[in-house]
Amino acid sequence: MTLTATRPTWHSDPVLRGVVDATEDLLASAGPRVRVTEVTSPGFIGRNGAWVLALDSGERVFAKQISPDKAGPAAFDRSIAFASFALKHPLHAPPGPRLISSCRERDLLVFEHCPGVSLAQLLVDERIPAHFSAGTGRLLGRLHSGPVEALARTYHPSPPVPALQEGIPQERYVEFTLAEIRFWAELQQDSTLVQAAADLRHWESEHQTAPIHGDLRLDQFHLRDAELRVLDWEEFGRGDPARDLGTLAGEWIYRAVLDVVTSRAGAPAPPLQFDSVAATERITERMHHLAPQIRQMWTAYRAQIARADDELAVRATAHLGWHLVDRSIARASLVAKLPGIERAAAGVGRKILLTPGRYAAALGFEEFTS
Known part of the structure; x- marks a missing residue:
């Protein structure tokens, strides 16, 4: 996934604003309160919403909003299931970005950013x-x-x-x-x-x-x-x-x-x-x-x-x-x-x-x- 340098106007976009707010709340539940300073769109079109969020801590996270209509009603649960599998069976799970937190109400998953x-x-x-x-x-x-x-x-x-x-x-x-x-x-x-x-x-x-x-x-x-x-x-x-x-x-x-x-x-x-x-x-x-x-x-x-x-x-x-x-x-x-x-x-x-x-x-x- 090659990322472009585009910067959406997320302050005025209600969907992105909701994703940013939810991501900040999820991250706060897992650690110190942080703020999103920039939202970057991936340089690909997928079936789910996906954004790279820059934080005021200097870190980046990857937010994915599952679309049940496009990805299927079980896509969110299966993503959670793999995260659990990876924790329990690290010798069998392939390396990949760790799931930091999730919100079922918004079908939102927040991962470590995976550059490369x-x-x-x-x-x-x-x-x-x-x-x-x-x-x-x-x-x-x-x-x-x-x-x-x-x-x-x-x-x-x-x-x-x-x-x-x-x-x-x-x-x-x-x-x-x-x-x-x-x-x-x-x-x-x-x-x-x-x-x-x-x-x-x-x-x-x-x-x-x-x-x-x-x-x-x-x-x-x-x-x-x-x-x-x-x-x-x-x-x-x-x-x-x-x-x-x-x-x-x-x-x-x-x-x-x-x-x-x-x-x-x-x-x-x-x-x-x-x-x-x-x-x-x-x-x-x-x-x-x-x-x-x-x-x-x-x-x-x-x-x-x-x-x-x-x-x-x-x-x-x-x-x-x-x-x-x-x-x-x-x-x-x-x-x-x-x-x-x-x-x-x-x-x-x-x-x-x-x-x-x-x-x-x-x-x-x-x-x-x-």
């Missing part, structure tokens, strides 16, 4: 640290080895099987872009894909055996002083570890897909125009380039896990495939016409989702052996 650079930005800058792959594998291995007692089961909205099988609610459909209308129609008419998505949800529900993050993306990893820190635990709970592994690997590959139209990462210059065949070939090249890094993550992960079910690698690969489709769904919500490279990525993801066992080893998820 997101892995998403480092990827764009081609500065991903060499230790990221193995470090992430060890981090997830420790998390997934943690106790699950008292943890609520996760239920992530993706894959959105009801929307694929039954249709989009009218209030959502009227807000669709032209790209969404076309892409969703294609997905819903693809009965093979819809069944594979439903099978993945059922498969996942049978393996909710570990504490998981539930929504891993590269921008939720921050690097500070060579240490990986993980943010945003609004989907935390007892779930299938394959979701964390596959979604992260899928996000990694999707970011590489966005690079298909560039010559970054040592790739040759792209063609002036892409047809579906050329785009798919280019994506496949990038996937092969990333497979050794995914393999490093998986190898380090396996070294941390005492035992795992035999299908973990294949389920992780299925989640990887769906993630490529899901990112194209998200992209369609922002444009009038879905770019050809995004369509090609969704097509590759579909193939992986339908037959994950065929692609698991090639993508770095070899069969688990204890």
Whole structure:
């Protein structure tokens, strides 16, 4: 999360004024009275309200106001649950900003400020640290080895099987872009894909055996002083570890897909125009380039896990495939016409989702052996 230097007029904004007042009260309950001297908006658009608050003590805190409509009604409680988990099980909880205080009435969470650079930005800058792959594998291995007692089961909205099988609610459909209308129609008419998505949800529900993050993306990893820190635990709970592994690997590959139209990462210059065949070939090249890094993550992960079910690698690969489709769904919500490279990525993801066992080893998820 890269922060910009913008300064909202929070004195005259009733929402921000309420957040500032509530934050000052929460901090006073946890220590000496402090005053907010500056409010800075993060340089990203998320589903929740988020601000960095400078205090008269010279410190900074990060305030997040959960939006139940966008983040889900359980997002606040799941964030609190992870904070409790981290206190009780520090050997299993990944490093991250400490939750200082919270206010359920306002859905407000106040964290330590977490400076540093997101892995998403480092990827764009081609500065991903060499230790990221193995470090992430060890981090997830420790998390997934943690106790699950008292943890609520996760239920992530993706894959959105009801929307694929039954249709989009009218209030959502009227807000669709032209790209969404076309892409969703294609997905819903693809009965093979819809069944594979439903099978993945059922498969996942049978393996909710570990504490998981539930929504891993590269921008939720921050690097500070060579240490990986993980943010945003609004989907935390007892779930299938394959979701964390596959979604992260899928996000990694999707970011590489966005690079298909560039010559970054040592790739040759792209063609002036892409047809579906050329785009798919280019994506496949990038996937092969990333497979050794995914393999490093998986190898380090396996070294941390005492035992795992035999299908973990294949389920992780299925989640990887769906993630490529899901990112194209998200992209369609922002444009009038879905770019050809995004369509090609969704097509590759579909193939992986339908037959994950065929692609698991090639993508770095070899069969688990204890």
